[in-house]
Amino acid sequence: xxxxxxxxxxxxxxxxxxxxxxxxxxxxxxxxxxxxxxxxxxxxxxxxxxxxxxxxxxxxxxxxxxxxxxxxxxxxxxxxxxxxxxxxxxxxxxxxxxxxxxxxxxxxxxxxxxxxxxxxxxxxxxxxxxxxxxxxxxxxxxxxxxxxxxxxxxxxxxxxxxxxxxxxxxxxxxxxxxxxxxxxxxxxxxxxxxxxxxxxxxxxxxxxxxxxxxxxxxxxxxxxxxxxxxxxxxxxxxxxxxxxxxxxxxxxxxxxxxxxxxxxxxxxxxxxxxxxxxxxxxxxxxxxxxxxxxxxxxxxxxxxxxxxxxxxxxxxxxxxxxxxxxxxxxxxxxxxxxxxxxxxxxxxxxxxxxxxxxxxxxxxxxxxxxxxxxxxxxxxxxxxxxxxxxxxxxxxxxxxxxxxxxxx
Amino acid sequence: xxxxxxxxxxxxxxxxxxxxxxxxxxxxxxxxxxxxxxxxxxxxxxxxxxxxxxxxxxxxxxxxxxxxxxxxxxxxxxxxxxxxxxxxxxxxxxxxxxxxxxxxxxxxxxxxxxxxxxxxxxxxxxxxxxxxxxxxxxxxxxxxxxxxxxxxxxxxxxxxxxxxxxxxxxxxxxxxxxxxxxxxxxxxxxxxxxxxxxxxxxxxxxxxxxxxxxxxxxxxxxxxxxxxxxxxxxxxxxxxxxxxxxxxxxxxxxxxxxxxxxxxxxxxxxxxxxxxxxxxxxxxxxxxxxxxxxxxxxxxxxxxxxxxxxxxxxxxxxxxxxxxxxxxxxxxxxxxxxxxxxxxxxxxxxxxxxxxxxxxxxxxxxxxxxxxxxxxxxxxxxxxxxxxxxxxxxxxxxxxxxxxxxxx
Numbered sequence: 001x002x003x004x005x006x007x008x009x010x011x012x013x014x015x016x017x018x019x020x021x022x023x024x025x026x027x028x029x030x031x032x033x034x035x036x037x038x039x040x041x042x043x044x045x046x047x048x049x050x051x052x053x054x055x056x057x058x059x060x061x062x063x064x065x066x067x068x069x070x071x072x073x074x075x076x077x078x079x080x081x082x083x084x085x086x087x088x089x090x091x092x093x094x095x096x097x098x099x100x101x102x103x104x105x106x107x108x109x110x111x112x113x114x115x116x117x118x119x120x121x122x123x124x125x126x127x128x129x130x131x132x133x134x135x136x137x138x139x140x141x142x143x144x145x146x147x148x149x150x151x152x153x154x155x156x157x158x159x160x161x162x163x164x165x166x167x168x169x170x171x172x173x174x175x176x177x178x179x180x181x182x183x184x185x186x187x188x189x190x191x192x193x194x195x196x197x198x199x200x201x202x203x204x205x206x207x208x209x210x211x212x213x214x215x216x217x218x219x220x221x222x223x224x225x226x227x228x229x230x231x232x233x234x235x236x237x238x239x240x241x242x243x244x245x246x247x248x249x250x251x252x253x254x255x256x257x258x259x260x261x262x263x264x265x266x267x268x269x270x271x272x273x274x275x276x277x278x279x280x281x282x283x284x285x286x287x288x289x290x291x292x293x294x295x296x297x298x299x300x301x302x303x304x305x306x307x308x309x310x311x312x313x314x315x316x317x318x319x320x321x322x323x324x325x326x327x328x329x330x331x332x333x334x335x336x337x338x339x340x341x342x343x344x345x346x347x348x349x350x351x352x353x354x355x356x357x358x359x360x361x362x363x364x365x366x367x368x369x370x371x372x373x374x375x376x377x378x379x380x381x382x383x384x385x386x387x388x389x390x391x392x393x394x395x396x397x398x399x400x401x402x403x404x405x406x407x408x
Numbered sequence: 409x410x411x412x413x414x415x416x417x418x419x420x421x422x423x424x425x426x427x428x429x430x431x432x433x434x435x436x437x438x439x440x441x442x443x444x445x446x447x448x449x450x451x452x453x454x455x456x457x458x459x460x461x462x463x464x465x466x467x468x469x470x471x472x473x474x475x476x477x478x479x480x481x482x483x484x485x486x487x488x489x490x491x492x493x494x495x496x497x498x499x500x501x502x503x504x505x506x507x508x509x510x511x512x513x514x515x516x517x518x519x520x521x522x523x524x525x526x527x528x529x530x531x532x533x534x535x536x537x538x539x540x541x542x543x544x545x546x547x548x549x550x551x552x553x554x555x556x557x558x559x560x561x562x563x564x565x566x567x568x569x570x571x572x573x574x575x576x577x578x579x580x581x582x583x584x585x586x587x588x589x590x591x592x593x594x595x596x597x598x599x600x601x602x603x604x605x606x607x608x609x610x611x612x613x614x615x616x617x618x619x620x621x622x623x624x625x626x627x628x629x630x631x632x633x634x635x636x637x638x639x640x641x642x643x644x645x646x647x648x649x650x651x652x653x654x655x656x657x658x659x660x661x662x663x664x665x666x667x668x669x670x671x672x673x674x675x676x677x678x679x680x681x682x683x684x685x686x687x688x689x690x691x692x693x694x695x696x697x698x699x700x701x702x703x704x705x706x707x708x709x710x711x712x713x714x715x716x717x718x719x720x721x722x723x724x725x726x727x728x729x730x731x732x733x734x735x736x737x738x739x740x741x742x743x744x745x746x747x748x749x750x751x752x753x754x755x756x757x758x759x760x761x762x763x764x765x766x767x768x769x770x771x772x773x774x775x776x777x778x779x780x781x782x783x784x785x786x787x788x789x790x791x792x793x794x795x796x797x798x799x800x801x802x803x804x805x806x807x808x809x810x811x812x813x814x815x816x
Contacts, residue, residue: 040502071498094460101428118526265496265698
């Protein structure tokens with residue numbers, strides 16, 4: 001007798017297959033993860049996550065970035081409930097929008113003003129549009145392999161994109177000043193902007209922190225050419241520092257794109273800029289139906305206050321270092337070569353001699369079985385909700401995962 | 409002695425001027441409205457809105473479309489609170505995403521699948537990308553003056569936009585089959601899609617419902633050329649019918665873009681499509697940090713259920729007709745020529761011999777003083793929260809506004 005018992009996750013996948021293209025799309029498609037990972041989730045509390053099959057995980061993806069204080073943080077929830085009782089999407093913004101713009105201007109050294117949107121891609125696209133509007137030029141320099149969003153001008157996959165969508169993009173290599181100089185020369189007097197990620201966090205590769213000399217050279221080149229230096233801080237913003245990630249290397253951009261962690265999971269993005277770009281920002285037409293909604297701004301104010309109060313970036317760094325040191329010791333003890341890269345708050349863990357990521361897949365699936373949600377290829381995220389006990393729980397799981405790997 | 413008393417709205421405007429470019433941006437910038445209109449809002453309840461100065465309005469903008477059941481509708485709030493208690497932005501979608509996709513596929517005749525995003529512009533841009541991906545062609549036909557979003561390919565203002573962003577757009581005149589045929593011929597074998605609004609709702613102009621013969625011809629031309637017929641239902645969707653706005657003229661699109669009213673003010677957008685575009689939709693890379701969040705999907709399920717239960721489109725139509733008939737009688741009695749256009753659920757009111765909109769500005773300011781929020785140029789929006797008593801209250805105000813206009 002062949003009794004097949006489908007789990008809730010399997011049943012939902014079958015239903016999704018009929019009404020959602022490919023069963024799911026985008027970065028949250030579980031097809032990008034090894035077999036065994038759930039597609040659908042039921043609940044989140046702090047740094048814990050439950051899938052629809054009732055399995056609980058200590059989570060190191062933080063919803064791919066947005067959850068920076070932990071799910072359902074009481075200070076954020078309270079601010080959200082208070083604003084919901086008044087109003088969210090009205091005929092214009094609420095006072096929260098002014099408060100949040102003032103907060104960002106007070107917090108972020110380069111920021112003289114702020115604008116708000118919903119997606120990280122809204123913010124990067126607005127920065128590019130503002131750079132072109134302010135300079136009257138067209139060329140945008142992007143690092144090879146960098147992810148700046150998922151619309152035609154920046155999408156990592158070419159399907160549905162025309163050549164013209166990228167007609168004015170030129171590339172350089174992150175942290176390679178000579179390649180940036182060459183791209184600047186190539187752009188000539190048509191250089192509108194250089195856009196850089198907070199650090200090199202390309203999918204499936206070792207991460208690279210920005211080299212301070214490279215960052216300074218990028219600033220000099222933009223200044224010399226009257227171009228905009230755009231920092232794409234969508235992924236890293238509010239995790240490494242509250243002041244903008246390149247503040248750590250002493251370089252201020254002209255324009256910054258923010259999203260993900262800005263409101264602890266509420267949908268919000270922001271652009272901040274300096275005086276030089278204020279006039280263009282007041283003239284360019286960018287907008288969206290929900291861009292002025294008050295609840296996500298109330299959530300952001302509470303999130304930033306709490307991150308500042310507890311020094312969230314330092315706490316995430318400490319917990320990230322505890323995880324990194326534990327994994328390094330376990331790998332060494334198991335005689336397995338691993339590479340841990342990127343800032344401790346956003347670690348990437350890759351295995352030596354693992355071109356198809358088979359070791360990474362095996363390792364993360366073993367950890368998953370033991371209640372720890374890691375990613376085999378993408379950078380991961382710590383939140384301020386991770387405690388030493390959570391990290392130690394995770395290290396128990398990774399220890400067994402290394403043992404399983406060593407036993408092969 | 410010169411005593412200046414600033415209102416809360418004025419104080420907020422002064423603060424905003426320092427930290428938000430131009431004091432505000434986009435469609436919710438009050439600079440686009442006559443003097444006297446508030447910029448900042450404090451509260452919403454049903455069809456009523458309070459500005460930060462404590463003035464209450466019967467509102468006919470509905471947050472420029474999203475509010476379709478009225479602010480803080482109890483059924484939506486209950487669904488939202490229930491989902492918030494579980495989780496919103498997790499490592500993947502919740503069951504709500506499958507339920508909502510199933511609901512849309514069950515409700516909308518052309519829909520075999522659904523995808524979700526955050527902005528109307530995300531949805532229109534995804535439709536265009538899908539059309540290009542599926543056809544391998546590039547040309548997109550858009551109606552002159554139509555608004556399909558606020559990113560470079562479709563922005564109504566050219567600042568910051570390059571020629572290449574619009575290299576593959578060709579234009580036709582809405583409701584003019586001959587002009588559409590000419591544009592199709594011009595696109596030749598490179599025609600990817602024709603994109604149409606639910607009806608012609610261009611800013612500052614009389615609105616035009618779609619002509620059924622034009623709609624059928626658009627369908628025929630797309631079929632004959634193997635191109636996609638894209639319906640931009642972002643503004644009108646869920647107000648005229650729950651089945652997609654061109655269902656009213658008996659024509660089904662291949663792809664539809666939805667947002668605004670889909671979740672009664674919660675940030676959500678959707679693309680629906682038929683089988684022909686499913687494969688492309690499963691391959692194109694479109695995504696966003698908050699696109700899988702469960703709360704806005706729970707809100708949408710509750711919104712659609714309630715709109716269906718009460719036949720929201722019919723109710724909005726009845727209240728819109730009551731307003732239209734009342735205004736027509738008042739205008740005739742006052743001897744003032746007005747034109748009311750568009751579907752009753754989304755009325756536009758323009759004055760004869762009013763090239764600079766001075767009459768419209770005066771009229772709406774007089775109504776505003778009497779607690780009724782109208783728009784002098786843009787189409788307005790009814791919600792299912794508007795009662796006969798609210799319409800009659802509004803008609804008292806418009807009667808006095810006509811009298812004030814006649815007294816000039």
